Amino acid sequence: MLKVGLLGAGRIAGVHATAITAHPGSTLVAVSDYLPANAEKIAAQYGCAARSTEEIIADPSIDAVLIATSTDTHSGLIEAATSAGKVVLCEKPVDLSLERACACLAHADKTGKPVMIGFNRRFDPNFGALKKALEAGEIGKAELLSITSFDPAPPPVAYVKVSGGIFRDMMIHDFDMANFLMGAAPVTVAATASSIVDPEIGSVGDFDTAVVSMTYADGRIAVIKNSRRAVYGYDQRVELLGSRGLLQAQNMLENTVVKSTADGVTGAKPTYFFLERYMPAYAAEWAAFVEAVKGGGSMPVTLRDGVDALAMAEAATASAKSGGAPVRVDSV
Incomplete structure (x- = not known):
């Protein structure tokens, strides 16, 4: 069972929480948000814990994080999560700055941890x-x-x-x-x-x-x-x-x-x-992510795709x- 931490608790995070909890191969264990009340709402709805982003990334029992925070935080969170040994699915875009996104790609490549970018329309x-x-x-x-x-x-x-x-x-x-x-x-x-x-x-x-x-x-x-x-x-x-x-x-x-x-x-x-x-595309996107993680294959939408x-x-x-x-x- 893939143990997942959800970073962000806004509208799109709710969509992802539904996909994570509906999939038989994954379980949502924690959620964070810069507004704690938002995280607590998601946590109560889906039966998981409301924790800080730092705690989720540092927790060795959590296998993967899904990043659904504001765009200006994406690169930093990808880097922190991959450095902590976690696989990542991050909402688009990688960053508002192409230079910053390229630096994030280089960092993730060094960690060897796979990152998938959430271009969900590929799964429509x-x-x-x-x-x-x-x-x-x-x-x-x-x-x-x-x-x-x-x-x-x-x-x-x-x-x-x-x-x-x-x-x-x-x-x-x-x-x-x-x-x-x-x-x-x-x-x-x-x-x-x-x-x-x-x-x-x-x-x-x-x-x-x-x-x-x-x-x-x-x-x-x-x-x-x-x-x-x-x-x-x-x-x-x-x-x-x-x-x-x-x-x-x-x-x-x-x-x-x-x-x-x-x-x-x-x-x-x-x-x-x-x-x-x-x-349906969001559900299929998450299923493809879980399959790639469990099967050890390449991500169907890579961090390089996001940079391109x-x-x-x-x-x-x-x-x-x-x-x-x-x-x-x-x-x-």
Whole structure:
């Protein structure tokens, strides 16, 4: 049985606590948070102990930690946990600073302890099926990838101020999905971005609407579209054109009922937000982590994958702030 400590007790930590306790191969033994009351709430709900982060990391009986704290703490906690001999699953991104993330990668490599980054969308059944169809050669060679990711409403400006910006906070999921599907990182990234949903987001130096185009060494192209506002729900789609066909992963809907009348044909909206859309993916992500730890295999999403996605976010940020000029990923 894998004994797990949960660092962080916010909304996403609750999702992870559910996955940990539901899996037959893991048990949640302790939780911490900078607000003790939050940790105590999770502890009471899931029957574990509320302890300090330092105590959890230092406890030799705890095998693994799941880091669901604020982004600016991720690298330091990864380093502390791996130094203490623990395996780690850490929420994205690795850090707000690419330089700091690279230092974290070097540190973790020296400890030899595996680290998995929480790009949960790789474990979504629909995207997984698309990936399998691609690998099976069903559409030939991938040539043009399009990823759509629209949130139903923008986050509070207080969150935006500490998020690292739309490319590090939101689009980083899509950067990783592009790497997952294309099998490589792009050579160049060009970003066009603006703040048209909420002027306050622009006033703190961020964007709420962005389009990124990426080119690969072999000529392939990928396009990512992000918006902080889609009034109809959480829009999550992938389309991949290949040399012999097209693969599409469509939205998950609130229900499958379609009404057809003389007035037209209507159906349900997409599920409202990530909790509804990606709960199965979080459970599958944790199951893959446990399997990798117990089987001694490599992590399905590595710390290097996290650094690669962050480098793309850095390149996109630089491109957007320079007016959309392409930026080489290796230059950042």
